[in-house]
Amino acid sequence: MSTQWLTDQLTEAPYLSLNEELTTQILTTALHEEVNKVGFRRVILGLSGGIDSALSLYLAVRAFGAENVIAVRMPYKQSSQNSLDDAEEAILDTGVKSLTVDITPQIDAYFERFPDASPLRRGNKMARERMTILYDLSAHYEALVVGTSNRTELLLGYGTQYGDSASAINPIGDLYKTQVRQLSRYVGVPNSILSKSPSADLWENQTDEGEIGFSYFDMDRVFYHMLDLKWDRRALHKQGFSDTLIDAVNRRIIRNQFKRVMPVILKVSNRTVGIDFRYLRDWGM
Amino acid sequence: MKVALAQIRPHLGNVAKNIEIHKQMIKQAKEEGVELLIFPELSLMGYNLLDLTYDVACTMDSEEVQEIVSESKGIDIAFGIVERSPDHILYNSAIYASYGSVQSVHRKVYLPTYGMFDEARYFGRGEKIRAFDTRFGRVGMLICEDMWHPSAPYLLAQDRAELLIVLANSPARGVHAKGLGTQDSWDLILTSQAQFYGMFIACTQRVGTEDGVTFFGNSTAVDPFGDTLVHGPLFEESLVTFDLDLDMVRRARFTTPILRDENTDLVIRELTRIQQHRRGE
Numbered sequence: 001m002s003t004q005w006l007t008d009q010l011t012e013a014p015y016l017s018l019n020e021e022l023t024t025q026i027l028t029t030a031l032h033e034e035v036n037k038v039g040f041r042r043v044i045l046g047l048s049g050g051i052d053s054a055l056s057l058y059l060a061v062r063a064f065g066a067e068n069v070i071a072v073r074m075p076y077k078q079s080s081q082n083s084l085d086d087a088e089e090a091i092l093d094t095g096v097k098s099l100t101v102d103i104t105p106q107i108d109a110y111f112e113r114f115p116d117a118s119p120l121r122r123g124n125k126m127a128r129e130r131m132t133i134l135y136d137l138s139a140h141y142e143a144l145v146v147g148t149s150n151r152t153e154l155l156l157g158y159g160t161q162y163g164d165s166a167s168a169i170n171p172i173g174d175l176y177k178t179q180v181r182q183l184s185r186y187v188g189v190p191n192s193i194l195s196k197s198p199s200a201d202l203w204e205n206q207t208d209e210g211e212i213g214f215s216y217f218d219m220d221r222v223f224y225h226m227l228d229l230k231w232d233r234r235a236l237h238k239q240g241f242s243d244t245l246i247d248a249v250n251r252r253i254i255r256n257q258f259k260r261v262m263p264v265i266l267k268v269s270n271r272t273v274g275i276d277f278r279y280l281r282d283w284g285m
Numbered sequence: 286m287k288v289a290l291a292q293i294r295p296h297l298g299n300v301a302k303n304i305e306i307h308k309q310m311i312k313q314a315k316e317e318g319v320e321l322l323i324f325p326e327l328s329l330m331g332y333n334l335l336d337l338t339y340d341v342a343c344t345m346d347s348e349e350v351q352e353i354v355s356e357s358k359g360i361d362i363a364f365g366i367v368e369r370s371p372d373h374i375l376y377n378s379a380i381y382a383s384y385g386s387v388q389s390v391h392r393k394v395y396l397p398t399y400g401m402f403d404e405a406r407y408f409g410r411g412e413k414i415r416a417f418d419t420r421f422g423r424v425g426m427l428i429c430e431d432m433w434h435p436s437a438p439y440l441l442a443q444d445r446a447e448l449l450i451v452l453a454n455s456p457a458r459g460v461h462a463k464g465l466g467t468q469d470s471w472d473l474i475l476t477s478q479a480q481f482y483g484m485f486i487a488c489t490q491r492v493g494t495e496d497g498v499t500f501f502g503n504s505t506a507v508d509p510f511g512d513t514l515v516h517g518p519l520f521e522e523s524l525v526t527f528d529l530d531l532d533m534v535r536r537a538r539f540t541t542p543i544l545r546d547e548n549t550d551l552v553i554r555e556l557t558r559i560q561q562h563r564r565g566e
Contacts, residue, residue: 014462017461017462018462019461019462019463019465022460022465022519023460025520026460026499026520029499030497033493033494034496034497169497277336278336279336279337280297280333280335280495280496281496282496283297284296284297285296285297285299
């Protein structure tokens with residue numbers, strides 16, 4: 001399957017293009033250091049069969065070697081077989097240790113009490129269930145949890161708080177989706193993963209872009225001009241971005257800010273955690 | 286004259302560990318016959334200290350500082366600390382140590398407090414930019430952001446510095462299709478400033494990552510003609526050594542006498558006028 005479409009996108013929007021070797025070097029070097037310095041030698045991550053977790057996997061393998069990376073597949077009974085197969089292909093290709101935990105029993109047991117629960121509740125519950133499994137296995141394998149959320153979805157808030165957004169370290173959180181695709185192609189993520197439509201895989205034929213209403217390429221381009229270049233609306237119009245697109249992504253960014261911060265703490269003391277008690281995680285390391 | 290850039294990976298707020306790293310580098314440099322060894326900004330402390338700034342701050346006569354200063358025998362050493370002044374103001378400072386004692390201190394003047402930087406929240410601002418004499422010749426020191434203000438190397442050049450030492454901590458950011466934005470900027474600044482003033486510039490950058498922010502290294506030395514003498518590696522610790530012939534300063538300034546022709550009277554006159562205008566006078 002050709003990835004000419006990706007080459008075309010990067011040609012159309014060269015400002016989204018990254019130096020692949022350098023970016024990979026920064027991400028793998030930093031990933032290695034940030035994990036090692038807190039006393040871990042191994043990492044663990046959830047592998048959905050999608051491109052984001054695949055890229056995190058391939059970067060982790062470069063940083064730690066396949067023998068120190070554990071991939072966990074956590075399907076629900078409605079998850080597509082394609083996703084499972086794609087995850088399997090990445091596991092075989094990288095040679096990492098893997099295990100599969102079917103989350104159906106625990107999800108179904110819970111929703112027996114709430115049979116009318118909305119798809120949103122079910123999707124969030126699944127994402128958080130997967131998080132608790134990863135964190136449990138993290139303790140078992142003494143492996144730090146690696147995140148798989150990209151910059152576009154962090155900005156959109158297209159994820160579950162304390163679910164798929166939870167991790168100890170996220171190597172791809174500063175990459176737009178288009179850049180995730182570019183880097184994935186560079187590190188050798190299988191073509192079947194690279195070329196399919198991104199999906200949260202919560203119900204049949206769900207796609208991110210169908211649900212959000214815009215293509216990732218359009219959103220990445222408008223994000224770049226709005227956030228990286230700080231262009232105003234007039235300049236964005238000139239570049240051909242519509243009010244519909246600008247307003248939609250703007251609304252999402254603002255509405256979902258709560259997903260990007262730690263819980264709000266009500267101030268009483270003179271040194272409140274998160275406000276004026278300020279230290280990096282890497283304190284003393 | 287043999288100079289080395291100590292491209293190290295400091296541990297955040299772990300001064301004891303950083304002293305060890307310094308001593309190891311100094312030992313290696315001495316073995317290689319290095320006469321001047323330059324560490325990066327805040328080399329003894331780490332960079333993004335936030336509230337740790339208060340905890341790690343050292344007075345000039347503290348044991349931690351003196352441990353490094355006392356090593357400066359047979360080798361001159363420039364290194365970076367959080368300095369606590371007698372009136373308890375903290376400074377992002379560079380120490381030049383020679384013959385076992387502190388010969389000069391530069392307090393960072395331009396404290397970046399925008400975007401990802403928050404230095405003026407913690408540090409007081411240095412008030413001096415002055416060159417000083419060393420056993421090799423006249424030297425000036427600047428710290429990272431100082432170098433982004435052309436007036437800083439300008440003043441040191443006017444103050445007869447032949448060698449400009451820069452202690453820096455530049456984060457890797459602005460990756461683009463061809464390379465790294467911050468690396469491009471630093472290369473441009475160092476080569477142009479060295480050429481403008483016909484002086485050597487030796488700039489040490491750190492490596493390592495603090496909470497996801499990676500410092501890229503690529504420590505650089507440039508000769509008075511603006512040609513790069515040496516680059517340290519990207520992302521890796523290294524002792525980057527090079528030879529420096531100070532007579533090259535004479536040759537560069539004979540070839541392009543920009544320093545000779547500089548009209549400081551005019552600059553002072555015009556700056557005075559501009560200042561008065563800004564004050565609304």
